[in-house]
Amino acid sequence: MKLKYELIALDVDGTLLTDEHKLPASVKEAVREASEAGARIVLCTGRGPMGAFPVLEELELSGVLITHNGAATVRSENREILFQYDINKDDLGEFIAYCREHGIHYDVNTAYEMMVERVTEEAKAMYAHHKVVPLEANFDTDLPDGLVKFTLFGSKEQMDFVQSHWEKRPAQLQLIRSGDFFIDVQHPEASKGTALRQLAAELGVRREDILAIGNYYNDISMLEFAGLGIAMSNSPDAVKRAADLVAGSNNEGGVADALRKFAWTE
Known part of the structure; x- marks a missing residue:
């Protein structure tokens, strides 16, 4: 088995986490498997860094996070701000x-x-x-x-x-x-898709080597930018239409199923 994607962008609420804000063990295991195989895992969330760091820590990962819907891209290890879109x-x-x-x-x-x-x-x-x-x-x-x-x-x-x-x-x-x-x-230019594009350019990752999974309207831009965009089954219809594929629901560990089915090749 070999990973198809170099970067995996994951929304947090309604995607990684259940409606009860819990991280299913199956999801943690699948994300860890992808990370250990060499994928760069990037949480892409509407939360700020302080609300996203605990999720990253629960996954036992570190690295870059796209936060505030793309308005602030930060590095967890030293809290460096890589990109930011200020408003007046x-x-x-x-x-x-x-x-x-x-x-x-x-x-x-x-x-x-x-x-x-x-x-x-x-x-x-x-x-x-x-x-x-x-x-x-x-x-x-x-x-x-x-x-x-x-x-x-x-x-x-x-x-x-x-x-x-x-x-x-x-x-x-x-x-x-x-x-x-x-x-x-x-800011009118802030979005998860814009931030993901900036990060990919910084890392030298092609968009076709990016997998993104999300569930809400603020995820559409990153689902459309990624080489493969997957919407959760609990997503509104407009989000599903913007995605290439639809996975299971967040309450049933849909991210784990999606990663194991679509992120790997024989």
């Missing part, structure tokens, strides 16, 4: 005002720090699942430079409503639906 904090005023007015939870992120003005009980539980602890700040006075992401968190219905209104605004910053309960506001 002055452009966030209308988004902050909207969230305050409508009682929507939000946070602001640099590559490594997450800041909040307040935390609801629902948000506390969400942050605990992602293993991150946000810093409290006054967004009128304390926002630093180097921001990469503004995130809203709420019910699917609430996020659907916000998305339907915000999509009609002038596109100075882009909206990324990174999950049923999340909307991210970022």
Whole structure:
């Protein structure tokens, strides 16, 4: 058996992890097998590095991660930032005002720090699942430079409503639906696909030697860029259409089945 792909890009939530935010043993084993055979494993996630490092550690791996939907590509060993797409904090005023007015939870992120003005009980539980602890700040006075992401968190219905209104605004910053309960506001050029393209060029890896697996709208760009893009069966239809193949669900260890079926050759 020989690996077909030099780089394997894996989404985290809804792909590697179950809906209960657990890493199935079968998935860990399959990812480790590919890594030990020489594949470069790159987690590509909407999470920031601090929320992605625990997953990388559970896989017993280290290396480069594409985080914040491609807005920050970092190296785990020394926390070096390889690529970053900054947004102007002055452009966030209308988004902050909207969230305050409508009682929507939000946070602001640099590559490594997450800041909040307040935390609801629902948000506390969400942050605990992602293993991150946000810093409290006054967004009128304390926002630093180097921001990469503004995130809203709420019910699917609430996020659907916000998305339907915000999509009609002038596109100075882009909206990324990174999950049923999340909307991210970022630099218009930031995406997992763009970051994966940059990383591949840096490493000298051809796109046909890249396998990508994901499950949500923010994964479409990397599924389309990779030589083989695989969507999970729990993906929305638009994500499945953008992929070359469809694997099993995240709750059934679909990544393990996909890697063993498509990443290897006789």
